[in-house]
Amino acid sequence: MRFMMIVKATEDTEAGVMPSQELVEAMQRYNEELVKAGVLLAADGLMASSNAIRISYPEPGGKPKITDGPFTEVKEIIAGYTLIEVKSREEAIEWAMRMPDPHGHGAGQIELRQVFDPMDLSGNPETKAKEAALREQLEQINNG
Template sequence: MRFMILVKATAETEAGAMPEESMLAKMTDYHEALAQAGVLLDAAGLQPSAKGWRIRYDGDPRLVTEGPFTETKELIAGYTLIRTETREEALEWARRFPNPAGESQPAELEVRQLFEFEDFDKGEAIERFRRLGTL
């Protein structure tokens, strides 16, 4: 089972503030523990939304909106992708995630399970995805 731990953006991350050394050390310790346990698949921080864009689908043409985006509560600042045997194991790893805003500061993580090939009905399209190595 794969899970994505999503770190919610804050005004500071959207302003491009880099984490302090002490926070980087805590994040490194956590991700090293994930790697040593064999559950870490990927992890990264995301640039502020000012460097991104959104594409809206509502018929043709597609509408491109350049960042920044004002609703930080809906933005993601980073992610960690893990593979565990159970949902409970993923929950325990997520509980150990260092507070991304710093101790005693309000922050929020969101954890979502990824789809696996087995979740889909068999068909040509899903087989093509399987050959690509995605999902």
């Protein structure tokens, strides 16, 4: 089971305030624990929404609309993520609870979301076969 720990943005992250060295080191230690446990798939911080582009689909079949950041609703913005693969929802919660406060001063918020397995999205055997083939190609590319 894959889970994404989504770190919510704050006014500081949107203003480009960098984390303290102490917080960077705490996150490095946490990520090292995830690696040692063999559950870490990816972990990254994201730049402020002032560097972002939002693509929306305002009408069915219509042309996508492009909006440049920054975006105003800070509580809806993501500042970073950690993607893990674990055996259960409970294990994902345990790992999320161990993450240091992502902003270091009590303003952190993490949203934990399970990632769909592509095979769960379709009952169509042809679609499942295509998805499996794409994943195999991606794995081959990533493994050189």
